[in-house]
Amino acid sequence: MNEIEPESDEAAELAPMTLPLDGWHRARGARMVEFAGYMMPVQYEGIIAEHLWTREHAGLFDVSHMGQLYLSGETVEPSLEAVLPIDLSTLQRYAPRYSLLLDEDGGVLDDLMVTRWDSGFYLVVNGATKWDDIAHLREHLPDEVTLNHLEDSALLALQGPEAFAALDRLAMGETSLGELTFMKGGTFKIDGVEAWISRSGYTGEDGFEISIPADDAARIAELLCAQNEVKPIGLGARDSLRLEAGLPLYGHDLSPETTPIEADLAFAINKRRRAEGGFPGAERILAELASGPPRLRVGLALEGRMAAREHAVVMAGDEAIGMVTSGGFSPSLQHPIAMAYVDAAQAVPGTELAIEMRGKMLPARVVSLPFVPHRYHRKGDRP
């Protein structure tokens, strides 16, 4: 018996590093695997149980492998707009926004979150790409801009419909946690520890991302998991949850080979930037915005139980028209789902396609993303 595909193709050349919660995960019975150059928990009691727990209650994810960066300096604003297709003039303080690091051809180097703090910008980038991102930013930002890699900070995500109830008991701030709606953040204290908390995440559920000093991470994780609603959740369920939520995973659904428009992430090209251009890859991206991209990222729903996996070929009749970039069994829907890039003509929801998998043709229907509806806590929702 042997695994057919590797769990991760981000295998580091060096020995894996450990994160602040390494011992805490092991003490809680996690199975640890190497991911993005770190030893990380892939599961505790089992991916399906952890997945369903997060959809019903609240799951605590350790995402300390992600890069937390702080950019400051007098020219930081125009400098950042030169590397990202973001409009910072409309970015309110403490309101995270999704953006993309692009290369000159419009390919995606990373996806990230940008938040305006009081005198600079806080960025959260992917773990597997953070060293390349830092090098790219240092190369493309002027010397007046200071880039601090916040390596002494851990990052936790508390996700699920009961995340608010659990965190509201613990997080003290000038305003109450309930003031935060989806994609809003603020500074709080948890058991005396300074925490940057935003109402955001990667599961499609209501939830929070919590940046705290690494030295306090185990104590805070323990405190959060002492709440009845909360269990620790591994990377395995993080992947199945984000797939159901239709959220792309960098290195799989996004890469330098994909443009934001193909990836159906046009919303990340902010309005003013569409009019003015001046960001990396603008020529190609604006042309694709105007006349449509040649292919699109879509959701595919499969029947039966056999999952389509990354790199499987998508067929329309006898013709290969695309490729799967993420796929697996959906614990919530109880059937396999996948994300794929397909020819734009075949990207309309309802289109019947097939995925070639181990010599079999699996019927697959194009569906709108997300597969499982988002349940974010938006402005105007009841607390």
Next chain:
Amino acid sequence: MSRYFTKDHEWIEISGQVGTVGITDYAQSQLGDITFVELPELGSSITKGASVSVVDSVKAASDVYTPVSGEVVEVNEALGDAPETVNSDAGGSGWLFKLTLSDPGELDGLMDEAAYSAYVAEL
């Protein structure tokens, strides 16, 4: 009856001319939640070491290699609706297929339970 094990974490239990094949408890624990099992074709002739079945878990798909050569005479149809049986009872009701052995001498290269346990302990 006697049971043999492979380094790839399959087991085979011999009863007369027929061998029953499954994956070990260690294997299922490494795979995690199993969501689908692709079984070999009934009546097919399979060769020792060939990939004849695939076990799909939430995170990945894994090949299952037949420990010996022979002809597939039965597959565990119950796994179609309940693939999780491989998790809950890998060494019993979670068996995958049965075959008639074409060369019982192939069993000589496999491990017994004690040797397999020692092998897993080293992993």
